[in-house]
Amino acid sequence: MSIASTFRLFHAGWVLAREGAFSVLPAQALPPMMKAGISMARLLERRAVRKTGSIERLNAALHKLGPSYVKFGQTLATRPDIVGIQAAADLSGLQDKMPPFDPKLVPGILKTALGDKAAQLTEISEPIAAASIAQVHKARLRAPGEVPKLVAVKMLRPGIAERFHADTDSLYAGARLAETLSPASRRLRPTEVVRTLDHSMRLELDLRLEAAAISEMAENIRNDEGFVIPQVHWDQVAQNVLTTSWMHGIPIRDHAAIDKAGIDRKALAAKLLQSFLRHAIRDGYFHADMHPGNLFADPRTGDVIAVDFGIMGRIGKDERRFLADILYGFITRNYRLVAQRHFDVGYVPKTQSVEDFALAIRSIGEPLHGRTAADISMAKVLGQLFTITDLFDMQTRPELVLLQKSMVLVEGVARTLDPDLDIWTVAEPVVGEWLRREEGPLGRIEDLAGHLSRIGEAAGRVPALIAQAELALAEHRAMVNRPRDRLMRNTVLVVLFAALGLILALIWRVLVGS
Template structure:
């Protein structure tokens, strides 16, 4: 752990404490050690924060600390039920209203990244949105033989890679410190969690990969309704430049404009939640940064329009089944199923009791049923989860970290659109249909097909395996022969030596006898 990373971590903690970051945490729901830490951090708060409870300068502080800290603030901004309405409002500026970089740099950046193809981008506007990683400009794309097209040009901030690297080194330092000095934190595997986030952020810094993600998701959702994404303009894509079709929409956080356009906010909330669940459970590939700055409502259709696909999540079939079963277990109040799946995937160690864990899950699930979102205190729910994870020695699964973080974001967006949202009722059509399909004949046939494909691939590898086995056996036999060969050579040399000695002795005796004669 480098000294620079440790210093940066300490500096970040000081800045966050000074600007009131710890004042917005639900202290009453935290474990005792975390409560103590928050109280100590609040000792250095600015007086203005203590008096007003407002953290209006926290946006600036997070931006100054770096992109990883901004991402954390964006997540908190979607959860007024956890951090409070005022703090969420103060943090909302992190979503797409960050200070832009100098627009005078844009022509040179485009020219260096795209070469001659940069000339096709004309009438480039000032930044229309600026976030921690990149900013977006509106432009006209003029291709030979085609009508001019309005496009969005996303450009990475200069130097953002270096800032991100410094961020992650500080986070790694914090994770290692936690693992060293807190045995309770080890089960949460903080270093592995940071590694997962590090990987996803590195992908975000290459806009060619974002273009590929848009392309893959477009194929996945081509037959869906209610969720729309832009199209990639591949000739104007580079590592630090991404060009897509322009999408018009109302920012999803602008509730007044959505209402004025006659869009049903309840239906829009359902589309946000169901779209995410469909992508995660059905496709195993989902938008992992669905904060309000990346979501719009189409005023003509009422559909959800998503942008910014820099952070994507991917989960395999077992994890998709885990998510579906967990949600369905809560929907149907089958807490034994929820508990068993946590054991199956390795969240809870095998030595714990499934029945006891099911009882603990019931204590969380039952109070949620029959209540709308505005009557549910997520701070209290999180407090119970803290207690349960500690009681049952639950382990973190790093591959599910992005999924969990994304679900927090999506649920927060849906709750703000529809405070009366019944999450279980909205989720059931997607989750239930997928599970019924998986359990039905078509799902069984697909599973059988996958098993047969794997068996076929394994059978195709058999000749190579046999050849490798024969080669290994030949090498083994050669290795066994080598000691025998060495022994034989030694025996031959010894025999020859003895023969030479005997011959010399006989010759010497003969010569001596001849001399005597």
């Protein structure tokens, strides 16, 4: 832990406390230690913040601290049910209304990144949106032999990589400090969580990877309805420049404009939530930065338009099954299933009682059933979750951090569109369809195909193992008169034939089991 990163950490804490960042957290719902920490931090608030409760300067403070802090503020802005309506409104400017960088730098950035092809981008506008990592301009793409197209040109902020690395150094310092000073925090694995977020944001700093993410998601959703994404213009893509088709839409937070366009906000909220769940559960690949600045409504179709694919989440088959079972368990009020899945993936240690944990889950789930979003206090729910995680010594799964953060974002945006949102009713068609498919003949066939593929891979290694065994045997025979090498050669033979036997046994077991 370097002195510089520790200093940046304490400086960030000082700035956040002065500007009222801790005043927006639901202190009353948090554990006593966290509540005490927030109370101490609030002693440092500026008098104006303490007197009025206004945090209008917090946006600027977060921007100065760095992109990682802005991301945190963006998440809070989607949860007026937790931080309050005024605080969420004050923080919403972090989503796409940050100060842009000097427009005089744009031509040079494009020329350096794209070379001669930069000249094909004409009529470049002033920044349409500016966020913590990049800003977006509208332009006209005039490629030779093609009809001119309206496009969106995204450019990374100059020097953003250095700011990001400084951020993550201080976050690592904070995580290690927490683990040192608070042994109880170690079960939350703060360093591993920071490492996961660090990796996702490193990917965000290469727009070629974002272009690839758009391409992959386009293939996944090609037969879907209700969710639309832009197309990539690959000739105008570089590490710090991304060019896509221009998407005409109404910002999803502009409820008045959405209503004026005759778009059903309840249907829009359902499309947003169901699309996210479909991407996560069916594809295992989802947009992990779905704050309102990245979401629009198509005025013609009422579909959801998503942009900015810099942060993507990916989960495996086991994690997808875990998510589906958890949601289905809450939908059907099967709390034993919910509890068992938490044990299966390692969230809860085996030393705990499944039945007791199911009872704790029931205490959260039952009050939520039959209630609309407007009737649910997420601050109280979070407080109860904190208590339960401590009571059952729950462990953090770092690979699920992006999924959990994204669900908070999406559910927050959906409930602002539809205050009467019933998440269980909306989620059931997607979750139920996937589980029925997985348990049905098609799911079984796909599982069998996966087994056969692994068998093929294993069988493909058998000839090489046999060749190695024959070679070892030949060497053994040639050296049979060298007693000192005999033991080693015999050992090699045993290991090789044992490996071959294991592979053949595995193939037989899978064939019999299928």
